[in-house]
Amino acid sequence: MKDERKTRGWSQADLAEKMASAGLKAHATTVAKIEGLDRAVRLDEAAIIAGLFELSLDEMLALKRYDQQSILDVFLATAGTSANEINSIAERVNDAFVRLQVEPGDLVRRSHESVDADLVPAIFRSYMAGLPAQEAVSRLIDARELLRYAVQQASVSDDALAESHGGTDAAAVRRFLESFLPPDEFKNPAEGGE
Template sequence: MGNDWVGSAEDAGPEDRFGKRVRQEREARGWTQADLARELQRVGLNLHPSAIAKIELRNVARPRAIRLDEAEAIAKAFGLSVDSMYQSAGNRIRTLGNQTGAYINEMELLIAKGRQLSSELNALTVGIDDDERRNLRDQLSIDAFEGMLATVADSVESVIQDVVARAESGLPSNDGFVMTLPPSRFSRYRNQVEAARTNILESGDEETRKNHQSEGSGHGA
């Protein structure tokens, strides 16, 4: 199945967006409508699979109305908030993009802490004989820890390089993440990146400005 909701749900009404999101979340979990009905029973709502089918079916003359208690139970069954289920496709893309950027930024902080820890672990092995050094490295799994740290650092850097390359090439990219990256990350177009960041802060809505200011505050140049 294609992601037809991305192209069409942006201009849809709230209930249409919700219904399409129900189908998307259900299919993403590999659930049938009967499976979802069973999950809804666990959270206190009895809803027949045929009713779920009508909730998901929005491209009809008179789509089924969605009650508030139904919306709350369906969102709960998916482990999501009701508000997120009503999000437009564009807002959802921006929200998840910002969350992805925040996650990568947190990973970079953890990597920095890991490198500091690695230095302290290695300091333990200084000034002791070879057998004791090997035993200590084995005891504390220093080699395994450093291997894991290197792998994670390489993976995070690969994601950042991909985002930067797309942004510098003018391709669609994770704009929210781009705005959290310091200009030093970019080999080209640094002025454009700064201008884009300034434009968001000056012309974006209040929530957007707060998001970018909070994301940028934890990132040094």
């Protein structure tokens, strides 16, 4: 986006003004955050921004060049932020779950001690909510760990890649990626394929 903006001689404020005219809430700081990969872009925003540059969304995403490192950088920023957000959500759900005190023994005791007839159904609902709440927290933690692992894999050094996969040159990368494809899925253009 920054390259496209600069190619047109637009400042960040100019682009923000054009974005605002197209219906997006945008300021120069919004553009700076997007360009600095500190703010994700929603699909609807990306489509509008691409239109401002008179590009298709596909062209905008590739920026008329295939820049896998930029795409990877966006992924790293998004996944890292998302892992932290998931962690915060898991902690809040777990705290709420702990406050439910859904141990069956505690609930039975509270139901016997209660003189409030409305409390007994609430105790039952608390127990029924506790089981899926525990599962939800567990799945959130799993999702966070998977995102962190993805970030770790995306951040591995060139030396580590070369050691684990036989190199980082184009041929080694192709061999590695082709190993995931079914036979005959990829035809090498040099061999008369598509």
